[in-house]
Amino acid sequence: MSIREGLWDCPACGAKGVLGRYHDCPSCNLPRADGVRFYLPKDASEITSFVQISDATAGADWYCQHCDSGNTATASACQHCGANRENNPVHQTRTYAPEAIPHSAKEAEITPETPLPQPRKKLGKGKIIAGGLTLSTGFGIYLAVTPSHIPVTVSEFAWERSVVVEEYKTLRKTGWDVPQGGRALGQKRAFHHYDSVLDHYEQRTQQVCDNVQTGSSTYNCGSRDLGNGYFQDQTCTRPEYQQVCHNETYQQPVYRQEPRYATEYTFEIEQWVAISQPTIARQDHTPLWPKIKLGDKQRTARPKERYSVTLTDKDDKAYAYAPDFKLWQNLKIGQRFTATVSHDDEVLALEPAEQP
Numbered sequence: 251m252s253i254r255e256g257l258w259d260c261p262a263c264g265a266k267g268v269l270g271r272y273h274d275c276p277s278c279n280l281p282r283a284d285g286v287r288f289y290l291p292k293d294a295s296e297i298t299s300f301v302q303i304s305d306a307t308a309g310a311d312w313y314c315q316h317c318d319s320g321n322t323a324t325a326s327a328c329q330h331c332g333a334n335r336e337n338n339p340v341h342q343t344r345t346y347a348p349e350a351i352p353h354s355a356k357e358a359e360i361t362p363e364t365p366l367p368q369p370r371k372k373l374g375k376g377k378i379i380a381g382g383l384t385l386s387t388g389f390g391i392y393l394a395v396t397p398s399h400i401p402v403t404v405s406e407f408a409w410e411r412s413v414v415v416e417e418y419k420t421l422r423k424t425g426w427d428v429p430q431g432g433r434a435l436g437q438k439r440a441f442h443h444y445d446s447v448l449d450h451y452e453q454r455t456q457q458v459c460d461n462v463q464t465g466s467s468t469y470n471c472g473s474r475d476l477g478n479g480y481f482q483d484q485t486c487t488r489p490e491y492q493q494v495c496h497n498e499t500y501q502q503p504v505y506r507q508e509p510r511y512a513t514e515y516t517f518e519i520e521q522w523v524a525i526s527q528p529t530i531a532r533q534d535h536t537p538l539w540p541k542i543k544l545g546d547k548q549r550t551a552r553p554k555e556r557y558s559v560t561l562t563d564k565d566d567k568a569y570a571y572a573p574d575f576k577l578w579q580n581l582k583i584g585q586r587f588t589a590t591v592s593h594d595d596e597v598l599a600l601e602p603a604e605q606p
């Protein structure tokens with residue numbers, strides 16, 4: 251812990267950079283008084299002489315209340331007026347963080363007595379810019395999804411109708427049970443599924459690492475104003491860690507797959523089965539259902555119908571539209587509408603065109 255000699259400025263005559271070792275100003279000869287602040291130039295060198303080191307380590311100066319002169323800690327009476335030391339005030343000692351060490355008289359005046367690193371709060375402008383970007387993006391989406399209104403004319407119809415023809419058939423099936431209405435024909439043991447069964451354990455090795463304190467290192471953590479013209483470097487220690495790894499063994503379970511068997515049935519059952527799907531599709535305005543001649547044990551099911559209309563705008567651009575059957579039936583070729591069209595040309599609604 252090195253000791254360095256500080257400086258002080260004489261408040262009486264204005265002499266600057268007086269060495270810390272002097273208790274009296276070499277220019278005006280007046281003693282340094284209570285309230286003087288010491289500072290440490292950046293290039294202050296370490297003191298090595300025995301006399302200086304014992305002065306520095308003796309303790310802080312005390313100030314005579316009779317004549318306001320500074321005296322070394324070892325003096326029991328004032329070296330200027332001879333008054334007893336008694337309970338006279340002592341120069342305050344201070345510890346400075348590295349960045350807070352006063353390097354000039356001015357810094358020594360304004361440096362707080364217990365310097366603490368100031369937390370720096372940064373108000374980001376980025377947040378405001380990001381907000382602006384979000385707003386403009388939202389505006390763009392709004393423009394893109396706004397549907398447009400286009401005058402159109404009905405130019406073509408189309409429709410499609412279909413039914414499914416089903417037949418009641420006897421089927422032969424297999425399963426893990428016989429459903430209601432089924433007649434069992436036979437049964438056998440058959441593979442059903444695999445079960446995972448614990449077979450044995452395998453010893454495996456894995457690496458485990460820990461941060462272990464291996465020692466400590468010292469670093470400069472500031473300087474202490476000893477209150478007598480000298481400053482002492484402050485040394486702090488911090489722990490040093492190293493990653494230490496070792497191998498650990500553990501038991502890994504190993505499973506085997508065991509097949510499980512169950513009774514599988516073969517059975518007969520009657521079911522409705524789709525055998526065809528007659529469909530009519532045409533581009534006119536007179537929809538029909540397919541005419542079907544049903545045989546024995548046959549029926550129709552699941553009728554489906556679709557209706558669409560082609561709408562044409564003034565540039566002959568065609569839009570497909572699929573209204574419900576009632577609206578479709580009432581449309582006429584050449585009829586005019588205002589179509590609400592999405593950005594990807596889907597007709598969302600039809601409104602009767604305004605009279606010209």
Ligand SMILES: [Zn+2]
Nearest residue numbers: 260263275278
């Ligand atoms: Zn002076």
Ligand SMILES: [Zn+2]
Nearest residue numbers: 314317328331
């Ligand atoms: Zn005195």
